[in-house]
Amino acid sequence: MTTQTRVQLASESRREFLKAGGALVVTFSIGGIGDTAAQAAPAKTVAADQVDGFLAIDAKGNVTVYSGKVDLGTGVRTALTQIAAEELSVPLERVTVIQGDTLLTPDQGITFASLSIQVGGMQIRQAAATARDALLGQAAMTLGVAKDTLTISKGTVTPKSGGKSVSYAQLVGGREFQLKLDPKAPLKDPKDYTIVGQPIARLDIPDKVTGRFTYMHDFKVKGMIHARVIRPRAMKATLQAWNDFDCRKIPGYIGAIRKGNYLAVLGRSEWAAIKASKAVETTWSDWQGLPDRTKLWDYVRKTKINKDEDLQKIGNSAEAMKTPNAKIVSASYDFAIHTHGSIGPSCAVAEYKDGKLTCWSASQQTHLLRKQIANMLGMPPDEVRCIYIDGSGCYGRNGHEDAAADAALLAKETGLPVRVQWMRQDEHGWDPKGPPTLYDYRAALDDKGIVLAWESEVFVPDRPKDIAVTLLPAELAGLPREDPHPGNIHQSLAIPYTIPHIKATAHWLAETPFRPSWIRTPGRMQNTFANESFVDELAAAVGMDPLDFRLRNLNDPRGVELLQRLAKLANWPSRTGRVQQAGDVVKGRGVSYVRYELVRTYVGVVADVEVDKKTGKVAVKKFYVAHDCGQIINPDGLKNQIEGNVVQTTSRTLLEELQFDRARVTSVDWKTYPILKFPDVPDVAIDLIDRPTEKPWGAGEPTAAVVPSAIANAIFDATGARLRSVPFTPEKVLAALPRA
């Protein structure tokens, strides 16, 4: 079982690689589509409707899985290994996963939106099921028995009654399947699972804890030089003049590349490039085009709206709002601009040789990256190959793709293999951002506490047709590029509650101050913060227990069961109002619930907080999480993801806010953009609801969606003050307390 990225690809041709893997040298095909013996080894198919796109079994019976979805530190490589091993009935050790290589792996879309198992994993499961069924058929012919009399164990097919057996290696070893992926191929019965559903230890951890793992940042190519990019002094400033006189005194300095507003220095060593980046002299135009940060929400509110779109419309909320004697509750919320904050700044290596470009990157989207780089450099996409190597966690579209484009541009310009390592200020200052988001809510309640109508409005950046974030070097160098598309931020504005009149509207904005991108739980986090805070406000307005209030407005049995289990896990006593507490430090509990995008994973949480009324500091002590994502592939991996969601989002909720002046981002390190540290990390208790016979849904994001509102609601429970603006800094808490 190989857990390392196949870094040796650097020095191997594809053919050598295929030979080394022992896979896919065509002589026969199990599907019997023609005699291909005469063909030289063709390019491996990356078609997502072919079994060979996803799977190969070599002459020793070892299985290679080709996954377009990549492990961004979530453990999904292990989960995909489990899925494939289970469906094929082979031991885990015999399965290797190759990830995100545009020459070898199918385009399964971007690794985002908690879809790696739900969509990517299920494609692999179906490919494996198709292969399994075909192998059984082949074995039946070989052994001269009926297919349904056979059983498979450890990659060997044997009659249930015993007797002669035949192995996968004998049946297909080293050959292609040449089979169309059959969406109806029979799946293994979950009751027979021995690998899926088990807390299998992650395959990458032993190497990661002993310094043997190859991160993108560790990857080297022979003859590689090092580059650092010189960023504009102001975001859209023009480079007026530059000189590298002082750089030339630095041993190992090679030179600089300038294209428009793009400037990079090159060195034989990393340190030479870093020193040159400090020594190079530049003159930039004055540019002060960013909005006033202290009036950001006025800016968002006044931004031109391209169009309005109702994301959910049930009944006639406008009429229902006019119901005589109805109580109208309204509130506005906002959610700050966040940065991804990867611990390792983005890094990439690229090589341009014989008219072809190879780029190694920790990109979550190698197929899309290939298209974008090809577009930027004016190359046919087929001449660009992007290969994934695990990087530092990115939590969305951070700077990895931009660094890849940096390396690609510089490799093409120099003809040398180039490694680009972003510095800390590059990552914090120049990765694309989670856009600022603003909300207005209104609801009408009758005198019995029934919600008659609900209206929500969100102000978010518009989305052009293709989901992509503009490549930064293309923007700076004035090269061809795509329109920015922030991605999925409208989802989960629609609510799961049985209110008779609902209208949830997106105001699609013509502009936003920074390149908009997706950051873990994009939009669903912001939207759920506003939705579930407002639900809590409604419950309080009618004097109902917030958990009972949700149950009363829910007719989804799975959601109801989840909330009941949450109440038990958190030992939540029903209550009708807040309890006044003496002293400076007061305690509170808040609840929140989501059905992700209304169609998949259910999460309910309770947050326990303490608020220091003197300092305004909020301490999140504990989170209770009830989680239902259907079939669980790896319960420990799932818990790891849930814990990460809680901790990271607690950080975002309490601390994080991009700082900037009129020219540039000013929160460019961990002092100016602090994140949660060990002493402030909450404990997490989890109840996993496993449904082995249901579809597996995603878990990389949904828990994060409910964290900010649970904390806000707990602060209200503790203090009577509503925090409607993320992050909940001590200043904002102190300002809100007198309004309690």
Add this chain to the structure above:
Amino acid sequence: MKLALNVNGKPASVVADDPEMPLLYALRDDLGLHGPLFGCGLGQCGSCTVLVDGKAVRSCSVPVSSAVGRKVVTLEGLGTPAKPHPLQQAFIDEQAVQCGYCINGMIMQAAALLQTNSKPSEQQIRAALAENLCRCGTHLRIVRAVKRASEAMA
């Protein structure tokens, strides 16, 4: 100039144009070690942490020349996948990794802690790791792993 270092118990020689070059680049680029990782270059995150004479040091922020005549230990020097150090084993047992980029720093910082406090409380572990940043949110597992290692080493 040629600098004589002692890294992971063995003599190592680094040719450096600049004695002010941070130790991190000598370890990674000249000696090919992958344990310490570049995180911020500012001594704020801890992902580059190594032990110098047993003390946790941010290798991005000390010059390579300062390590001459001292004993440098990196994550590779603690143990191997076949023979992991109790801390490394505990991180495996607790599955205390997500992306793992910060984990070098967590283990090296914890190794320094356990040298001065062999039985740290959870609070003491959290305090000792306060200046090591993790973005994935693996903190609870990391604390459990350090606790487990301290018990295994007792």
